[in-house]
Amino acid sequence: MASEPERLKPNEQQFLQQIIDNSYDSIFVTDKLGNVLLANPGTGIFMEYKIEDLIGRNVKEFVDKGIYDWSTTLKAIETRSVVSGILRNSRGVQHLVTSKPLLDENGEIVMVITNGRNEDLEDNYLVALEEERKNVRRYKTAVEYLSETAETKEPIAESQEMRKIIKLSNVIAKTDSTVLLVGETGTGKEVMARHIHRHSLRCNEPFIPVNCAAIPHELLESEFFGHARGAFTGANPQGKPGLFEIADKGTLFLDEIAELPLTMQSKLLRVLESSEVKRLGDTKVYQANVRFIAATNRDLNEMISRKLFRSDLYYRLNVIPINLPPLQDRPADILAFAHEFLEELNRKYGFKKTFSPQVIQAFLKYSWPGNVRELRNVIERLVITSFSDVINFGNDSLAETKAGSETVRCSPETGKPYQGTLKSVKKSVEKEYVNQVLAECGGRVSEAAKRLGIHSSMLYRKKNSG
Known part of the structure; x- marks a missing residue:
């Protein structure tokens, strides 16, 4: 006992x-x-x-x-x-x-x-713990992915065309509708996609940009859907979340969507229609809570006629189309971009450089086939290679030259003395002053027009006149 x-x-x-x-x-x-x-x-x-x-x-x-x-x-x-x-x-x-x-x-x-x-509670706890670990791995992968992306910037919108697009994007940002951005290379499609995400209800979740043309075709399915542990030889032993999982609750930006092969197009269509995702080698089906924004510089309708792009995928993506005009069609944005890039480079290198009226005029006359990307590269080249604080083309074009002891007034655009009738000289001087004020105002047409005491429409005519 x-x-x-x-x-x-x-x-x-x-x-x-x-x-x-x-x-x-x-x-x-x-x-x-x-x-x-x-x-x-x-x-x-x-x-x-x-x-x-x-x-x-x-x-x-x-x-x-x-x-x-x-x-x-x-x-x-x-x-x-x-x-x-x-x-x-x-x-x-x-x-x-x-x-x-x-x-x-x-x-x-x-x-x-x-x-x-x-x-049973222990088993439930372990299941919950594994789900949490998956989320940790997903966010870790998202952070690693995002660490390679460019700095986030607001889109430049001095022109009427871009102001309308920004206004539209701010409205559609509050929805989950799929957006298709169409525009030439370098028109800022990713900047616009980031703007839509930043003003959406998903702004605190990941924005995952994907260049569809940069992923080898044989890796597309694994990259988009992920894979379970040991799914194939060389697979990550812990398994790997795909882009759909990484972007869960956030936005997946599919740039160069036209470069996806037809086999991957059909798989993407399935996700768009059902929101269901299954990793390679796994039996579990996940619900993909993702907002899709696609972008292309190709004519998708023409590709459909050549059977290079699925028409049903196009209709799923083309819910809200936004066409980004080329830079040459929005001159007000050319100057705004130019001064934005100049200020950025001045801060980076500790410079105090400015554009000469000659450079401003040349920017407005050039067609910019490479759009914003080309403009950025040209300005960086000018800033780095210019020996003067006033950026010009070639050897320094002086606003005045010396002829003996006599000062001869010259055009800052040509470096040569003024010639012609009084009317033509007055017109040249007026145009040069308009470009000077525009440069001082950072390309902002409304501010320059206010300083000049004229309407914005008249300023456009004066700076574009021959």
């Missing part, structure tokens, strides 16, 4: 009882002989006993009565060490249980603390 169990003092028992009663695990404490000193509600549920009926009972009795199949507590007392294992109660419910003996300074057991958790 078991000896009389030791008892805790009332205040100690009350304090300890409050602690263990608020634990989600089943917890009970025994003395060195296995007599129960404390138990919490979780223990009572597992053993199908009232807590007050557990106190003072010996755990061996519970094993003998089949309350559960064996006792980690008795094993811990026997081995004087921590013991873990799975206990099964009379109804077949399993608990993952650990018993730890507490020893005094002489190495004698004082008490044994046992805690357990329902194995």
